[in-house]
Amino acid sequence: MSQNEFAPWNDSAAKPLIQFQNVTKQFGDFTAVDDLSIDIYEQEFFALLGPSGCGKTTMMRMLAGFEKPTGGTILLDGKDISPIPPNKRSVNMMFQSYALFPHLTVYDNIAFGLKRSDMPRDQIDDRVNKMLKLVQIEKFANRKPEQISGGQRQRVALARALAKAPKLLLLDEPLSALDKKLRQDTQFELMDIQEKTGTTFVIVTHDQEEAMTVASRVAVMNFGKLIQVDTPTQIYEAPNSAYVADFIGDVNIIEGNATKDGDKVSIAWAEGQPEIVGTPSQPVGEGRVSFIIRPEKITISSDKPTDRRNAVQGKVLDIAYLGNLSTYHVEMPNGIVIKAQAANQRRRDSLPFTWEDPVWLSWSDTAGVVLEG
Numbered sequence: 001m002s003q004n005e006f007a008p009w010n011d012s013a014a015k016p017l018i019q020f021q022n023v024t025k026q027f028g029d030f031t032a033v034d035d036l037s038i039d040i041y042e043q044e045f046f047a048l049l050g051p052s053g054c055g056k057t058t059m060m061r062m063l064a065g066f067e068k069p070t071g072g073t074i075l076l077d078g079k080d081i082s083p084i085p086p087n088k089r090s091v092n093m094m095f096q097s098y099a100l101f102p103h104l105t106v107y108d109n110i111a112f113g114l115k116r117s118d119m120p121r122d123q124i125d126d127r128v129n130k131m132l133k134l135v136q137i138e139k140f141a142n143r144k145p146e147q148i149s150g151g152q153r154q155r156v157a158l159a160r161a162l163a164k165a166p167k168l169l170l171l172d173e174p175l176s177a178l179d180k181k182l183r184q185d186t187q188f189e190l191m192d193i194q195e196k197t198g199t200t201f202v203i204v205t206h207d208q209e210e211a212m213t214v215a216s217r218v219a220v221m222n223f224g225k226l227i228q229v230d231t232p233t234q235i236y237e238a239p240n241s242a243y244v245a246d247f248i249g250d251v252n253i254i255e256g257n258a259t260k261d262g263d264k265v266s267i268a269w270a271e272g273q274p275e276i277v278g279t280p281s282q283p284v285g286e287g288r289v290s291f292i293i294r295p296e297k298i299t300i301s302s303d304k305p306t307d308r309r310n311a312v313q314g315k316v317l318d319i320a321y322l323g324n325l326s327t328y329h330v331e332m333p334n335g336i337v338i339k340a341q342a343a344n345q346r347r348r349d350s351l352p353f354t355w356e357d358p359v360w361l362s363w364s365d366t367a368g369v370v371l372e373g
Contacts, residue, residue, distance in 0.1 A: 106156050313333075325342060
């Protein structure tokens with residue numbers, strides 16, 4: 001099933017696996033989670049994303065049973081899980097540190113929880129071997145954790161967490177200890193394993209790229225509240241606030257005053273500059289607005305384009321060369337800096353623009369997002 005077809009949150013008849021109902025968690029005077037309600041569905045790969053201290057780990061610890069809500073209810077499969085101790089929940093957690101037993105082999109680490117359950121002994125061997133195969137570490141079964149790499153330890157921890165076939169697997173920054181290349185490869189493996197097992201995954205991360213890669217939906221959090229919960233595409237293309245836009249990827253945020261222009265708005269943003277024409281996706285009133293546009297939606301050229309109403313001139317202040325593309329920081333006459341990206345089709349020594357070059361930036365009427373306030 002592709003992520004495009006999988007959208008139970010749009011089906012009014014779909015029953016959520018997890019329901020947070022007006023959940024609050026306080027530690028003394030500090031409110032970590034603030035009157036939060038959300039539904040998470042079976043087989044979702046759901047990401048909790050936000051800066052340190054936003055409440056995402058507290059949400060996960062309440063699901064695992066390590067913390068109890070101060071107020072509100074958490075339901076798993078329609079049942080209040082607050083009274084159920086962590087070891088009795090159909091929930092498993094994979095910790096950031098992996099928490100493997102150093103004195104046990106890979107095989108015995110995976111078998112540990114099964115041996116303490118009521119699973120018949122003859123089925124344990126079969127289950128462990130299935131898990132070893134699932135995460136592709138069969139040949140390391142008899143090694144100890146210190147005899148394998150960080151990426152392999154991460155797979156052992158994943159296999160151990162999945163061994164008891166939980167309804168829900170919680171992943172706390174599971175890839176943070178891996179280097180970037182291995183982390184990217186492992187993201188796709190995690191998605192593959194999640195799809196094969198059909199287990200609901202909830203991942204906590206502060207890595208925007210990771211959340212956008214693996215998740216069916218992303219919840220962007222701040223100060224214990226959900227700011228936006230949506231698919232990665234919607235979060236990126238249609239952020240509901242400047243906070244979300246700024247938190248996910250690179251962005252230009254230009255503030256100004258809007259006046260209606262048919263189904264569009266004209267935004268006065270700087271003296272002596274032409275007004276920006278934007279197309280709001282939802283009605284906005286006249287007055288203060290934020291115009292949000294991604295650098296890759298902006299075209300950079302040496303000549304003024306004749307086919308676009310949105311065209312401003314400035315000079316190249318800085319260039320970030322990223323191999324496949326370059327980000328140009330272009331300073332407007334009033335000092336505002338706008339970032340534009342262009343693909344590098346030529347070698348670096350022949351980039352089309354360099355520092356101090358006068359350039360034109362242009363974009364279509366629908367390239368940006370217009371938000372009130």
